[in-house]
Amino acid sequence: xxxxxxxxKSSSSRFSSFRPSPRFVxxxxxxxxWAAPIxxxxxxxxxxxxxxxxxxxxxLKTVGIxxxxxxxxxxGQTLVLLARSIDLSVSAVLALGAVIVVQTEAGNPLWISFxxxxxxxxxxxxxxxxxxxxxxxxxxxxxxxxxVFIQGARLAYTKGQASGTVPDILRLISFEQVGPxxxxxxxxxxxxxxxxFFLLRTxxxxxxxxxxxxxxxARYAGIRVDAVVIAVHTVCSLLAMLGGLLLSGYIGYVDLxxxxxxxxxxxxxxxxxxxxxxxGRGNLFGTAAGVxxxxxxLNLVVVLGLPIHWQYAMQGVVLVLAVALQGFRQFxxxx
Amino acid sequence: xxxxxxxxxxxxxxxxxxxxxxxxxxASILLIYGIILLVIGVAAVSNENFRSPSNxxxxxRQSIIVGLIAIGQxxxxxxGGMDMSVAQVARIVGLTIATIFAAKGSDPALIVPLILLxxxxxxxxxxxxxxxxxxxxxNPFIITFxxxxxLRGVNLAISTTPIRGIPKPYLQIYEAKIGIIPINVIxxxxxxxxxxxxxxxxRTGRALYAVGGSERVARLSAIRxxxxxxxxxxxxxxxxxxxxxxxxxxTGVGDPSAAEGMDFQSIVAVALGGISLxxxxxxxxxxxxxxxxxxxxxxxxxxxQVNIYYQQLFLGLIVLITVAAYRSPRST
Numbered sequence: 001x002x003x004x005x006x007x008x009k010s011s012s013s014r015f016s017s018f019r020p021s022p023r024f025v026x027x028x029x030x031x032x033x034w035a036a037p038i039x040x041x042x043x044x045x046x047x048x049x050x051x052x053x054x055x056x057x058x059x060l061k062t063v064g065i066x067x068x069x070x071x072x073x074x075x076g077q078t079l080v081l082l083a084r085s086i087d088l089s090v091s092a093v094l095a096l097g098a099v100i101v102v103q104t105e106a107g108n109p110l111w112i113s114f115x116x117x118x119x120x121x122x123x124x125x126x127x128x129x130x131x132x133x134x135x136x137x138x139x140x141x142x143x144x145x146x147x148v149f150i151q152g153a154r155l156a157y158t159k160g161q162a163s164g165t166v167p168d169i170l171r172l173i174s175f176e177q178v179g180p181x182x183x184x185x186x187x188x189x190x191x192x193x194x195x196x197f198f199l200l201r202t203x204x205x206x207x208x209x210x211x212x213x214x215x216x217x218a219r220y221a222g223i224r225v226d227a228v229v230i231a232v233h234t235v236c237s238l239l240a241m242l243g244g245l246l247l248s249g250y251i252g253y254v255d256l257x258x259x260x261x262x263x264x265x266x267x268x269x270x271x272x273x274x275x276x277x278x279x280g281r282g283n284l285f286g287t288a289a290g291v292x293x294x295x296x297x298l299n300l301v302v303v304l305g306l307p308i309h310w311q312y313a314m315q316g317v318v319l320v321l322a323v324a325l326q327g328f329r330q331f332x333x334x335x
Numbered sequence: 336x337x338x339x340x341x342x343x344x345x346x347x348x349x350x351x352x353x354x355x356x357x358x359x360x361x362a363s364i365l366l367i368y369g370i371i372l373l374v375i376g377v378a379a380v381s382n383e384n385f386r387s388p389s390n391x392x393x394x395x396r397q398s399i400i401v402g403l404i405a406i407g408q409x410x411x412x413x414x415g416g417m418d419m420s421v422a423q424v425a426r427i428v429g430l431t432i433a434t435i436f437a438a439k440g441s442d443p444a445l446i447v448p449l450i451l452l453x454x455x456x457x458x459x460x461x462x463x464x465x466x467x468x469x470x471x472x473x474n475p476f477i478i479t480f481x482x483x484x485x486l487r488g489v490n491l492a493i494s495t496t497p498i499r500g501i502p503k504p505y506l507q508i509y510e511a512k513i514g515i516i517p518i519n520v521i522x523x524x525x526x527x528x529x530x531x532x533x534x535x536x537x538r539t540g541r542a543l544y545a546v547g548g549s550e551r552v553a554r555l556s557a558i559r560x561x562x563x564x565x566x567x568x569x570x571x572x573x574x575x576x577x578x579x580x581x582x583x584x585x586t587g588v589g590d591p592s593a594a595e596g597m598d599f600q601s602i603v604a605v606a607l608g609g610i611s612l613x614x615x616x617x618x619x620x621x622x623x624x625x626x627x628x629x630x631x632x633x634x635x636x637x638x639x640q641v642n643i644y645y646q647q648l649f650l651g652l653i654v655l656i657t658v659a660a661y662r663s664p665r666s667t
Contacts, residue, residue: 316484323481
């Protein structure tokens with residue numbers, strides 16, 4: 001970076017002598033976009049050198065399923081972030097879905113509990129959207145409030161006990177393989193393909209980017225900003241529910257802490273992949289790379305035989321670095 | 336005192352007008368204290384265990400943990416930020432001190448140095464968070480969320496089981512009283528007064544509000560943005576560290592699950608107290624009420640032996656209602 005010595009005229013320079021060179025700005029921008037793919041390669045190389053056990057087929061399958069679950073949740077989170085919002089209730093929705101479906105011993109047919117689960121998720125997402133658009137609650141506060149409420153409801157319902165048997169179909173989807181690929185991973189790819197199509201090829205996708213980029217401009221352009229935000233939150237909750245169903249199929253039971261890390265991880269993977277908090281910037285390829293990176297790192301903690309709580313620290317480090325990088329990138333780009 | 340337009344106008348206003356103006360300006364604070372009085376009144380009439388003086392003192396004492404953290408939190412919220420790492424800071428302070436006590440054979444001579452160490456740890460974490468936020472321009476909510484996750488891992492690395500070996504005299508900082516008032520209540524009152532004077536009577540206080548109102552305007556009016564924000568996070572972490580010290584004295588062991596959920600509860604207390612979560616508006620007077628209300632409710636629930644899970648549900652309901660009753664200070 002170079003520091004300009006002549007008296008600058010622009011208003012932004014009046015309170016800061018920090019004048020980054022275009023090359024520096026470009027470098028940070030590229031780093032923000034490509035951090036995740038590059039880091040994936042690095043992690044894979046490190047894993048190849050230090051822990052060959054990482055490449056065992058059983059471990060790769062675990063990684064695949066985990067990528068699928070987090071990936072599906074992160075797609076929803078990316079949509080929400082693109083529209084300049086955030087959803088902290090995904091982990092609660094995820095856990096709730098598992099509870100609803102697992103406790104089908106009451107005699108309901110399976111498809112009814114599926115419909116129940118997705119209906120509840122839809123209502124939660126819709127309520128999030130309403131709170132944010134109609135009551136103008138800051139998104140993280142609204143969704144965090146929702147998180148506490150749903151968790152309370154779930155605990156009141158289950159009395160905090162781990163329970164239930166997972167329906168066979170879910171176990172099938174989570175465990176079966178199509179060729180060498182876990183079925184869950186295919187579900188993830190399908191979700192990605194559908195959402196990608198909507199984002200890139202339809203006007204609804206453009207609306208989301210427009211709303212995130214500049215809500216007032218979007219409003220003047222005739223986009224129903226509130227409707228977009230509500231829709232995005234609803235989709236996010238539905239995807240979180242789908243992720244929860246896959247997760248419960250994979251784990252096989254439901255306990256208290258099920259899915260509690262998915263808030264942080266879904267946000268972290270979207271941000272690592274180049275989505276910014278200020279909305280309108282980012283894409284699903286980046287998110288997919290972010291998901292893969294995060295899961296690889298978390299898996300590495302396990303494969304290396306470190307105590308499991310270092311996963312928390314790992315998540316935190318990834319999130320802090322990613323947020324710092326993206327925040328700085330956004331700051332440079334907006335000058 | 337010079338006669339300003341404001342004071343001149345007030346002299347011409349009739350008394351009732353001034354009253355309505357006062358009520359309108361402080362509606363949220365009056366509301367929160369009204370609700371507290373209502374809850375206490377109903378509980379006191381209906382439950383005789385509740386109205387015993389020792390229980391009332393207990394509520395006051397229970398409120399200090401969430402109260403202290405909330406006071407720090409409200410200073411951060413005023414700047415338009417949010418500190419999600421407070422619970423983990425409180426926890427790491429307690430765990431560090433407990434570890435050192437355990438290693439040194441619970442030597443009472445270490446109490447004062449370790450208390451200072453705990454406060455220092457808090458201050459360091461606060462300045463780290465603040466500097467990270469101001470230098471990278473990152474979203475404070477998420478970055479503190481990430482820091483909380485790192486600290487959670489570190490805390491579990493320190494110990495996954497409660498650490499014993501806290502010397503008896505240390506427990507006195509939670510138990511001891513001056514007259515009838517517990518020391519910890521006095522400490523909280525002092526910190527609260529400090530925060531009150533800071534936010535209302537000093538230049539830094541006005542800077543806090545200005546920064547929360549608009550970063551750009553604050554910078555253009557020559558307010559030192561970075562310094563103000565870092566200071567807010569330091570204060571918040573300092574309060575959290577103090578809470579961690581009291582928590583350690585209350586439980587008597589270094590607890591790796593101490594202060595669980597406090598980051599969110601503190602934000603609830605702040606929001607209940609009427610501080611705008613967008614920053615720049617509200618008063619620290621309400622925060623104390625928010626903390627007191629949470630402590631009172633939890634006490635009432637425990638007396639009524641409400642299942643802990645229904646308590647969670649109820650807390651969630653309160654949060655949702657507070658959040659839904661929220662009014663944006665400015666339209667987007």
